[in-house]
Amino acid sequence: MSISSKPRALYLRIADKIRGEISxxxxxxxxxxxTEAEIAQQWSTTRSTAxxxxxxxxxxxxxxxDRPRGYFVRTQRPMVYRPQGEFLRRPLSPEMDSFITQLNDEGREASQVIEVSIVQPNEHVRERLRLSDGQLVAVRRRVRYVDGQPYNTNDSYFPLELVQGSEIMDPKDIARGANVVLTELGYEQVRALDEIHVRMPTPEEVERLQLGPGTPVAVHAATGYTAAGRPVRTVINCLPGDRHVITFERSKPRLRSRLTIRPAREAELEAVTALWDQAAxxxxxxxxxxxxxxxxxARIAENIAAGECFLVVDEEVAVATITLDQVADSDFWTExxxxxxxxxxxxxxxxRDVSGYELGSAMLDWASERAQAQGLEWLRLDAWKENGELRDYYASRGFEHVRTVEAHGRFSGxxxxxxxxxxxxxxxxxxxxEANVSPDDTP
Structure with missing residues (x-):
């Protein structure tokens, strides 16, 4: 088969030259x-060819x-999109959403518009969440802006029966993340199935993202599953190709084998109460x-001021707390x-997202050794009377059940x-x- 010697069309050669100069x-x-006229004159052709x-x-x-100003080389300042970010541990009470935090750290201005609705899922969402016909979903639809420009959309779908009445139904930022809320509701995601589709945008996507001609999009669909294999969340992200670099590295970090425990600081009252609120x-x-x-x-603040409230931190993110003092509660303990x-x-x-690593046992061991170092005889506690699992937990950790006390207005005892x-x-x-001298310690 012979190769055609037909010369390349002039308009394509014009494009080739300019493309090469950009490259x-x-x-x-x-x-x-x-200008169009200048290009036409340079190539001895018509303006329409230019x-x-x-x-x-x-x-x-x-x-x-950019009419009437002319044509300009597109400025491309992509943001790094990290799907693995959803499994990174963050404070329970951060000041800002992780997307906004990331862009602010890069010196860029970020914002988002959130809408929440209850809808019939389309076929793709229904299949990913394994829903029956007629089952509804809650969807959090977000348009994310960087430096005033819409950069991507992020639409999260949840089976309505799982999230009805939770923060997920409120069209506001959930700074600690919807994944943490799902964990609090008893549906921790431990793995995700990711799908990437690259295509031209739909008319709706063009409108939401104000896309110019010739802008392809990557659509990232991520479905999160519990340890039991139940799908509990599907997220559809639409990422314009000129505004994103997608970086993958996905795994849920294990708790490190060596953690820091230290007194809580005055400014960390909210970190302590956030742990309490999540547990409640x-x-x-x-x-x-x-x-x-x-x-x-007020009482927690007093404990912090007295050096009695401690935090366990993993890379300065609070993952646990314990308070210790030498005051016997007169409602419970005899003279x-x-x-x-x-x-x-x-x-x-x-x-909750670090449960199962025996962190509670480790804190009790640490407290027991602390008591011994202070010349004390016992490590004691009063547990919630109606929480049978908690009582069994302490018994399995070597604690002796002394007795159960009924005190007016008190639920522990x-x-x-x-x-x-x-x-x-x-x-x-x-x-x-001061003893934590192994910064390179691995999980």
Whole structure:
């Protein structure tokens, strides 16, 4: 078969030359191109041929037409899109949404518009969430803006029965993330199935994202599953090709084998109460009445000021808290018991997304050794009377059930104690900041 010697069309050669100048840096981002008339004169052709050549570059996304000013090399300042970011642990009470935080850290202005509605899912969403005909979903539809320009859309679909009445139904930022809310509701996502489709945008996407001609989009669909394999969330992200670089590295980080435990700081009152609130929400959804009242912030602040409230932190993100003092509660402990040297445990809480790593056991070991170092005899606590699983937990960690006390207006009163210095050696090592000398310690 012979190769045709027919010369390349002139409008394509015009496009080739300008494309080459953009590629080699002769024409930089934002540079103004010659006018249609100037190009026509340079190539001894008609203006319509010049327009046709420029149209090729517009469709390729290399230049933009800004009439009547002319044609300009498109400025491309892509944001890095990291699908793995949804599994990165963040504070429970951050100041801003993670998307806004990321862009602000890069010196760019970010914002978003959120709408929430209840809809019949389309076929693709229904299949991904394994829904029956007629089952409704809640959808959080977001348009995200960078430097005033719409950069991407992020539409999250949830089975309505799972999220009805939760924060997910409120069209506001959920700074700690919808994934954390799902965990609090009892539907922690431990893996995700990702699909990437690259195509030209639909008319709706063109309108929502104000896309110019020739701008392809990558559509990232991510479906999150619980440990039991139930799909609980499908997210559809529409990412214009000229505004994004997609970087993949997906895994849920394991809890490190060596963590820092330190006194909570005055400014970390909200971090402590956020742990409390998350635990209370989780207990409520399990039908347990423990801690169904607002966190007593004044008392927690007093404990922090006294150096009695501690945080376990993983790369400075609070993952657990425990409060220790030497004050025997007179409603529960007898005068004779109160006279015995003991350290008392209060408000021990572990974040739900790090449960299963025996962090509670590690805190009890740390407290037990702390009691022994202070010359005390016992490590004691009073547990919620109606929480049978919690009582069984302490019994399995070597605590002796002393008795259960009925005190007016008090819901705890299941008394437990363990000899100071007794440890089970479960969970990660907890070390004070000055002892934490292994920054390269791996999970």
């Amino acid at each position: 080699d840096g002769t024409l930089t981002e934002g540079a103004r191109l010659p 327009v046709k050549g420029l149209g090729v570059l517009i469709n390729e996304g290399l230049i933009v037409a 929400t989780w207990l409520k959804h399990r039908g347990i009445d423990q801690w169904q009242y607002p966190a007593r912030e 004779k018991e109160a006279s015995e040297p003991a350290l008392y445990v209060h408000r021990m809480v572990v974040r 299941a008394l437990f104690q363990r000899a100071a210095g007794q440890v089970r050696r479960l969970g990660p090592d907890l070390v004070a900041p």
